[in-house]
Amino acid sequence: MLFLQNMEDITDKKYSRVTTKSLQEMKRNGQKISMLTAYDYSFGGLVDKAGIDIILVGDSASNVMAGHETTLPVTLDQMIYHASSVVRAAKRALVVVDLPFGTYQSDSKEALRSAIRIMKESGAHAVKVEGGEQVKDSIERITQAGIPVMGHLGLTPQSIYKFGSYTVRAREENEAKQLLNEVKLIEKIGCFGIVLEKIPALVAKKATDSIKIPTIGIGAGANVDGQVLVLHDMLGMNKEFSPRFLRRYCDLDKIIHEAISQYGKDVKSKNFPNENEQY
Ligand code: KIV
Numbered sequence: 001m002l003f004l005q006n007m008e009d010i011t012d013k014k015y016s017r018v019t020t021k022s023l024q025e026m027k028r029n030g031q032k033i034s035m036l037t038a039y040d041y042s043f044g045g046l047v048d049k050a051g052i053d054i055i056l057v058g059d060s061a062s063n064v065m066a067g068h069e070t071t072l073p074v075t076l077d078q079m080i081y082h083a084s085s086v087v088r089a090a091k092r093a094l095v096v097v098d099l100p101f102g103t104y105q106s107d108s109k110e111a112l113r114s115a116i117r118i119m120k121e122s123g124a125h126a127v128k129v130e131g132g133e134q135v136k137d138s139i140e141r142i143t144q145a146g147i148p149v150m151g152h153l154g155l156t157p158q159s160i161y162k163f164g165s166y167t168v169r170a171r172e173e174n175e176a177k178q179l180l181n182e183v184k185l186i187e188k189i190g191c192f193g194i195v196l197e198k199i200p201a202l203v204a205k206k207a208t209d210s211i212k213i214p215t216i217g218i219g220a221g222a223n224v225d226g227q228v229l230v231l232h233d234m235l236g237m238n239k240e241f242s243p244r245f246l247r248r249y250c251d252l253d254k255i256i257h258e259a260i261s262q263y264g265k266d267v268k269s270k271n272f273p274n275e276n277e278q279y
Helices: 002-011 020-028 041-049 076-089 108-122 133-144 157-163 173-188 201-210 252-268
Strands: 033-037 054-057 094-098 126-128 149-154 193-197 215-218 226-229
Touching: 020 033, 041 054, 041 076, 054 076, 054 226, 076 094, 076 108, 108 126, 108 133, 133 149, 133 173, 149 173, 173 193, 173 201, 193 201, 201 215
Parallel strands: 033 054, 033 226, 054 094, 094 126, 126 149, 149 193, 193 215, 215 226
Antiparallel strands: none
């Protein structure tokens, strides 16, 4: 009964779920796609209710949620935990989950097993993997099993120790050429979309014009099919991180700090609770 109720909610016009197919239509119609990260039920619900099209349960959870320096330490079990919390909140958005570092690079069978665990145990709708040519077999095997895959090229944070820095990628002609080839490869092997991170706007435009699947940019300029940001960065909860591409939509750090400090003061001064706040 509850299952039917949920199905009705989802198929109801109010909640009609964003799908990989509707994203392709949005590209065809020139409608921009919005995407944000979320890692838990509370923020997942806020992002979904605001009408964002895709919620990415990014492996940036490693930095944002766990305080690690890189995205490498987050595990498959931890990603499944974050993803299942977000899935419970998301009534309309498509939920995409990052396959964490070390769960898809060594062989395509392991990649498929990791993707299946995410889909089965979290209820998410798609997975995302970083890289092109070097993870081609993994992407093919996952898509052939019927699991939608989103690609990710340009700055790929899981390869930070190979590149040594988080600087703009594909600035040199050779690297730009390789990226443009890999964008086409990603489309050919069945991905439904692709994140382009921190590359020159002109290269991102060329990539976007060369394929039918949507490109979602982060630090890739305006001529892509959609935009993604890390939620905590755009809410102003991570002041140390200030790349040029980041627009802060509020100063949540300050708002939360003031609220918590006020609560602390009220407790100390015996101002909380008052008569109306007790039984
Ligand atoms: O993990 C993440 O948050 C991401 C975005 C930066 C695209 O991959």
